Amino acid sequence: MAASSTGAARSRATGASGAPSKDVRGAILAEATRLFREHGVDGFSMRQIADAIGYSATTIYLHFKDKNHLMYAVCESGFAEFGASLAAAAASESDARERLRAIGRAYVDFALTHPLHYDVMFIRPKEWAIGPLTDARVGVGPEDPQRADPESFAELVQAVEAAVSARVFEGTIHQGADAREIAMRFWAAIHGVVALAISMNDQMRGFDHDAVRARGEVAIDAALGASR
């Protein structure tokens, strides 16, 4: 019995395709990603993944420390895309004000096209203790284990600093405030729009894609333009 089930796992792991497979880690990651995309963060269990790829659940622990680390690996590409997208948006505009707008738009866009990733990253990061903000990245990212701000936020702060220098906030409510604080306000304004949309779209109407995108635009304008 043990032999037969082992054999079954083997044959499925090696795959019908012949030789190249045996990339168990890759298979786990692929199946986990599929489950995450399909059923969200809840339809995601170790045994489900293991069954689907023809291995026992404990095999996963040979490749990932625990569920959080697997989850992190699943989301890593999303995290990378998030960072790259914001960086690209920041680079796309030379005008300081327009650069902030572009960053904000990219942020909304990411949230709408990857709501599951956004959920894990910014809406309930505590539950997963993963993502660029946590020590799950220690070992992957910088060695310093003290929680540093995420790179993307640092980039936002930089963009705000440029805007401050360009006197974008002169005469607005943000005048005189710390760049970091202004960035926080900016972040909060946009997070509010998308987080509400993702958290509430089952419970309430008014959260369709277009409405949210428009609302994001308004939030950016409000954050940039409010005069005191």
Add this chain to the structure above:
Amino acid sequence: MAASSTGAARSRATGASGAPSKDVRGAILAEATRLFREHGVDGFSMRQIADAIGYSATTIYLHFKDKNHLMYAVCESGFAEFGASLAAAAASESDARERLRAIGRAYVDFALTHPLHYDVMFIRPKEWAIGPLTDARVGVGPEDPQRADPESFAELVQAVEAAVSARVFEGTIHQGADAREIAMRFWAAIHGVVALAISMNDQMRGFDHDAVRARGEVAIDAALGASR
């Protein structure tokens, strides 16, 4: 054996105090509330509650349909307080603009003083499917099972309508917009501030009470004052 454990349950249920107890539902609710307040929404299991009050876990199901309904009962007072607090804030100011400010402040205040409730209500309502927005309230609230907007949001919309009539949004970014849409923007702006604070305060600095309160104030100003 069965008799002895039954006896133990009895004696604890009836309580050392003598006669009055046997309010099992009340005991469950009290212990559940204690656990929720202490360990949050995660340190909250049926068996934990049951053990603490000296009953078996299944007894809970004689008083609550399932965990969600129990959770709802635990949060109900919080929900009521939320509604009452916003209503009081709305009633406290006669000027339309100041009324919106007061509502926003009350909202931030609730989120900061009851972060666990806020979490369950607005940050991850899907997980719990409870709260004023869901059908868990059907049977308690209005009979109509089609998801209606929560009362508090309706009240916000009313306050916005008054502000529209008072030309508060003339010359701002909100000019010409639907009152419901403006209310949504207002909500999103404040939600962003408090949700980020609650979700991220473990991962990042800059989310202390005072900073958040100040940021809420700025968000309200920004939402009210942005000129186009």
Add this chain to the structure above:
DNA sequence: CCATCCTACTTAACAGTGTTAAGCGCGTCA
């Protein structure tokens, strides 16, 4: 007074969860 019934509560169990410990088969290398 005794038998029934009903209420309140129980235990046992199901189907799942993440995770750890121990064991087994097989290929490699000395």
Add this chain to the structure above:
DNA sequence: TGACGCGCTTAACACTGTTAAGTAGGATGG
């Protein structure tokens, strides 16, 4: 040939929410 070690397994632990079936004890009706 024997030892080692890698890759994977089964068994198990300690939980989770939830349901089904059973039991003790008081109230009620004949």
